[in-house]
Amino acid sequence: MKAIRAHRYGGPEVLTLDELSLPSPGPGQALVAVEHAGVNFIDVYHRTGLYPGQLPLAIGQEGAGVVEAVGPDVALTPGARVAWTGVQGSYATHLLAPADRLVPVPPALSSAQAAAAMLQGMTAHYLTRSTFALGPGHTCLVHAAAGGVGLLLCQLGRRIGARVIGTASTDEKAAAARAAGAATVIRYDQTDFAEEVLRLTGGAGLEVAYDSVGMSTVEGSLRSLAQRGMLVLFGQSSGPVPPIEIKQLAGRSLFLTRPTLGHYTATRSELRARADDVLSWVASGELHLTVDRELPLSRAAEAHQLLEGRRTSGKLLLSTSI
Secondary structure, three states: EEEEOOOOOOOOOHEEEEEEOOOOOOOOEEEEEEEEEEEEEEHHHHHHOOOOOEEEEOOOEEEEEEEEEEOOOOOOOOOOOOEEEEEOOOOOEEEEEHHHEEEEEEOOOOOHHHHHHHHHHHHHHHHEEEEEOOOOOOOEEEEEOOOOHHHHHHHHHHOOOOEEEEEOOOHHOOOOHHHHOOOOOEEEOOOHHHHHHHHHHOOOOEEEEEEOOOOOOOHHHHHHHEEEEEEEEEOOOOOOOOOOOHHHHHHOOEEOOOOOHHHHOOOOHHHHHHHHHHHHHHHHHHOOOOOEEEEEEHHHHHHHHHHOOOOOOOEEEEEOOO
């Protein structure tokens, strides 16, 4: 088998395509032939050592493929089509995965669609359903609204009946966010987005801000909130957020949370409920996925350069078949 690994922390150049022995599944495990792997910012955090692990570090958290073999006490059968997220080492031709973290792929979905939906789709699901239960009449701010999660948040916000205000860095990305459901998109590179949010809301501010950018946006996100509003900080693509003084929240009784997908899919039942919702919405056409491009597994470093350079709109995938 082949797998992308980092033998040291650093830039995209540290990613190498290694030849490894094919593992055998043990109790509770399944060996999956990976067809597509999703590229996400958490992979960058692992590669750089922001989220350290044992070197050499297998990269990738998300994908879809076909079960090749199973260990004892596994209900899956070889040939089953499955998808996953939160399983380290997904940038590979084969993955040894805990069987209870694999979910079935609906027949109507391709492996590319399933891989593109898992991490970002379930992230958008828990953010709008659980972290802050977005409802009709709410106004929300979505940063990086043309990114993978951003486009899904725009769609889910519109589906729920909320008013979505997005931010984007180019006219093309702003158009994509509007097409996905954003009522208004702010060019944050040209305008103080917090001031514009307050103008758009008549000075009232927002019920919730979904912020995956982090260091460069967190202060403005807090300024954008209404009394008792919530800042949902779920990423840090611009860098780690510096310490925040608790007293900054007191003036308007604000809420601040830093959720992660793992805590919202901690049990098998919660994982299945979220995955089944997302995959069924994609299969029925209720939720539209935007795949920016597919690259071969060997070009994982290029995929990271594109992601970090903000040169994508939607999902980046690695394929083992091209």
